[in-house]
Amino acid sequence: MSTTKSAPLLTVDQLVVEYPSKKFRAKPFRALTDINITIGRGETLGLVGESGSGKTTLGRAILGLAPVTGGKISFDGKDISHATRKDRRVLSRDLQVVFQDPYTSLNPALEIGDILAEPLGVQGMEAAAAKKRVKELLDQVGLPSDAINRLPREFSGGQRQRVAIARALALSPKLIVCDEPVSALDLSTQARVLDLFLQIQKDTGVSYLFVSHDLDVVRHISHRVAVMYHGEIVEQGPADIVTRDPEHPYTQRLLLASPVPDPDRQEQRRADRHRLLESQRMQHEQAGVLA
16 A cells, blocks of 8 residues: 655654543553654554553544643644644544444434434535535445435444444545444454445545554554554554564564464464463563562
8 A cells, every 4th residue: 555755644743641540649640651653644544452552542632532641733734732622623624533333423313314414514514515415425435325314223233334434524534533443343344344444545535543453454454553552652664564574572462362264373373472472471570580
């Protein structure tokens, strides 16, 4: 996959995110430490790590849903680190999100047409133009035109995620934060939704921050990959290199933990992962003795 060489669309520079402790006089909990990433126009950065690594917090900070304690987030040349609610409403035209659960992210009481028209109405689009745009969106994500009058519960998980993607595309954004958007889907549906993301990027030039715990998923969709561990980025580089020949031990463990369809290869991966963990354990013990 080729990447753009123009100025980055998104730049995160030495970002720190801390949450106040609930205990009296206790230090704040630091969720992210000195995060540095960039995303180019038309580029996908895959952000991978286990649960609790901080990857979702980074996405939330970019969206204004997590506090920025230090550092800077710049989007399209503007500092959005501490954007006001009014500023965020303007930003929503260019910065959107697709969440993990396609059902809970959609209002179950609204028909699909109303769900897709809502962001258009907020931005002042007239009803006739909004209706035309909704039909375009349904076609873009491969859903039938009669979906406009149906409720979310009438669709499968993959179809609901297509609705969520259509909603994110409604205002023709420049960047979409995708927070584990396929992890709740079965493997065959995952593949179709990932192909949809790729086709939409090819057609529109939209950029993605694609958050996932699965190296195989980010390999399929990303230009570059950043690996998070305990609130820090431990490895970053081209997707084909990071996901096939990683340098950092944590990324190596993630790779070996990914399942493969071949039983013999899977058994070999388990053995390699066990040896890697044992080697790292011994190194830690030796470092403790030397200290």
